[in-house]
Amino acid sequence: MGIQVQFRKEAAELLSSGAVKLVIGYGEGSTPERRRPVFVRTPAETERLVLDGACVANLSTYLISEGLLSDGKNVAVFLKPDGIRSINILAAEAQLNPEQVVIFGFDIENGEARPLAGRKASDFTQVVEAAKAAGLSPELQKEAERLDHISAAERFEYWKEQFSKCIKCYACRQVCPMCYCRRCIVDVNQPQWINTSSHTLGNFEWNIVRAFHLAGRCVACGGCDRSCPVNIPLRLINHRMAKEVLDAFDYYAGESTDQKPVLATFRQDDPETFIL
Amino acid sequence: MSEPFEPKIVAFVCTYCTYAGADLAGTSRMKYASNVRIVRLPCTGRISPMFILKALQKGADGVLVSGCHPGDCHFAQGNYHARRRWTVFRALLAFTGIPEQRIRFSWISAAEGAKFAELINSLTEDIRKLGPFEQYHELQTVIETQSTY
Amino acid sequence: MAKIGVFVCHCGENIASMVDTANLVAAISEHPGVEICTEYKYFCSDPGQETVKRAVREHNLTGVVVAACSPRMHEQTFRKACAEAGLNPYMLELANIREQCSWVHTDKDEATAKAIEITRSLVEKVKRNNELQPISVPVTRRAMVIGGGIAGIQAALDIASAGREVVLVEREPSIGGHMSQISETFPTLDCSQCILTPRMVEAVQHPNITVMTYSEVESVDGYIGNFTVKVRRKARYVRMETCTGCGDCIQKCPVKKIPSEFECGLGNRTAIYTPFAQAVPNVPVIDRSRCTYFKNGKCAICKKTCQIDSIDFDQQDTIESIEVGAIVVATGFQVQDTSLYGEYGYGRYKDVITGLHFERLASASGPTAGKIKRPSDGKEPETVVFIQCAGSRDAAKGVKYCSKICCMYTAKHAMLYAHKVHHGTTKIFYMDIRAAGKGYDEFTRRAIEEDQAGYVRGRVSKVFEQNGKLIVRGVDMLLGRPVEVEADMVVLATAMVPQPDAKEFAKKIGIGYDEYGFFNEAHLKLRPVETATAGIYLAGACQSPKDIPDSVAQASAAAAKILGLFSREHLEREPVVALVSDSTCAGCWGCVTACPYNAIDRRDITDRNGNVIKRVASVNPGLCQGCGTCVSFCRSNSIDLAGFTEKQIFAEVMAL
Known part of the structure; x- marks a missing residue:
């Protein structure tokens, strides 16, 4: 039995038994290679669920919709390892109760979706450990190193060009499961830390602050990158942050549901090579 | 250029250690470059990365962030939290092309007036060599011209 | 609308000689929101402050900036002046144009430009200041002291004698702590019991002190002035109210062969017991795990023996909730387990003992009535070897820190031994003799000069048994050669370590601890008795290794802090x-x-x-x-x- 058939069947069972009120999965998209999220509430609708190598979006972001989980009922969601890590972070940051989230875990290997065993976030500890052991994306690291090796002025020009394209549509924020704040810092106007009009200075500030807020929280799902209408390589800057917290503090985002935030904790022997 | 470039440096310091250290430099009549402007905060833990960005926007060519040595924080842990933030934020700024030499961090205790004076002098000299941070300040000019539309 | 008054001080010549104050006043007067800007020679003087106050009243100022010295110097002065003029004291900022400007620069134009910028930036800040009111917190003027050793007793007595109520909580059946186990105390050699027991009795009889023995803190909630502490009173199975402490039950208890914790296993106790003869309160407890009645429902001899029916096998633990305004943590220390030094043979050879064992051997109320007898055969040892730093200052196997008291008690042990066994020989292996303290160095010199304490500078590599003797093999660093000593008894000066549950306890009550588990003070130098949690104070060896005088001093310091806190009904913050x-x-x-x-x-x-x-x-x-x-x-x-x-x-x- 293929994974798609299996997940559809199990989703239908969960819905008909009332174990979950909603299944968030993937459905057909506008083109054959695209998938879009579907929200399934009845067993019959499970026929709309698709699962294949094109299912890349991190659907955990839909769980933070205000009020979705406040009735205490369970929701099932299709998640890759990055999405499972997102659940861990959201649980650690008290944005959801992991007991309410039923996970249809899968991973994509050679373009094929493959099921992961487990139903609760805590069942996937080994999956997350394996992801940490496998390391951060080598392609992104290669690109980050390329930037590290050019001069600061050239790097500045690179990002200036990238950020000058930003139209402050906030799609990156909208798609990100970590951007659950009721009021984003960019919307604070007393005082206005970040210039909101889409000129390059404001764009610089916005993108720097967003990257800082994602340090130790980004799971590299790539949602921001894909959603950006002007193709700013947002994943790259987030990758650099993930690398920093991993190297400096051995911190890998989303390891467990009780992991403490990297910037709200410290060790007395944290490295400090740069402090005079 | 006819006149030597005088950099603008903004220092964010905690009141218990570095601010007191700067006071000590004063009471000891040590002399240092007048390029620095000090913003006093209760603790390095209060120093938000935003402050650094705003200082750059206001034309700072260099920024200094300084507080109590590890273990000496008046608030016990504020500087440890700050150190983590700085580690991450500094890497981020460097990655976006804001030179590390322009954003400096130090531990200066209330007894280290001399260290404060020396650091301000060497920092001023370093930034003077680097020249004005035009790349960043140009971003600001763009706003000002745009806003005249 | 903001109406800011800016007052530029000359500080005599201190500011005016380097900052063009007229220029500064002119520049700031132009700044939006500045209602009045004046200069004066000394604004901190009475007439200067009057000028500020008058301006506040006459111009209805909403904020004040004094461009003068450091806020660390005169912020309070001008806050007070503002308050007297009817302006909220937090609507004030000091622009530091002296310490951080006029005194450190040499170019008047540069200094003036900088002073203008500093002042302007604080005018902008003060425009956004908010009126703040001091925070008033009610204070429950009752203290809790956790730990009934000498530190806890001292703190409790000091607070109680000043007229405040104290609850003293001790988890053992008796107060007294480690000091009650000690034979005689350095550097005066007065007997520990003789100086401690009167304090114990005073504490338990003090009208302001409630002593809760055999009790443990379960949780601490609240904050300074307003803590709620839950204390578990463990079931004693003996009624505190009626027991007279006659001791008949202890006499008759058939389970007699339990190694006594108080005697470090050198003596025995019964299942119903008081830890030592001078225990306070003198009310026994039943050790449930050893009592025959609790094992199989038979025996109950104690109950039959007790003439006033004070035995109650049905007693249960009870939890009491106590409101206090401040807490002293005085939970003490433990002696490090020496088994990690396998080469010294502790645990293997009966006659390799710790310093605390030696205290019991030397104690007049101890298992040998003060005679130095070795544990294996009860013979008087002819040669005793003391090994200092058996755990301390040893990053590889023990702890990195110095346990502070061992140099002194080892010298004392050598002395006591010399006084009791006149023909005996002592050898003390040491790294350094650290004898800083009043009368301390004189004391160690006395041990060497009058009591022939044989100090050998060097470490011991091995202790092994041969022909009924303990062979101590080490090195004499000063002579630069190996030495072997044939000993009858070896005493290890073990490290002082935190209580095994110290970290857990710290988390429970919300205070910090270091890598070892010693509790963290708020500031090592300037706030050594406070913790980072306001209202919780430290006393004694739970903070770091300490001897009796230091523990007592810190306990009195903690008491003084608490009495200061209790001097008012409300705490202003x-x-x-x-x-x-x-x-x-x-x-x-x-x-x-x-x-x-x-x-x-x-x-x-x-x-x-x-x-x-x-x-x-x-x-x-x-x-x-x-x-x-x-x-x-x-x-x-x-x-x-x-x-x-x-x-x-x-x-x-x-x-x-």
């Missing part, structure tokens, strides 16, 4: 505290984790039917110390710090 914006807080609890003072809690916001709408962070102003670590953590900018708000700092920076 600086209003520089954090405040949460309920509407925007996302409830991620990062601030809760980051706060060094456990000052942030979770609070439910409910609708009028009591349904929880959301949970937000909530700062307890009684605990918040105003560091602002939470503010810089908060991603949604939902927490702010009074006196240093985001708006204030933003304006200050944007005016530079």
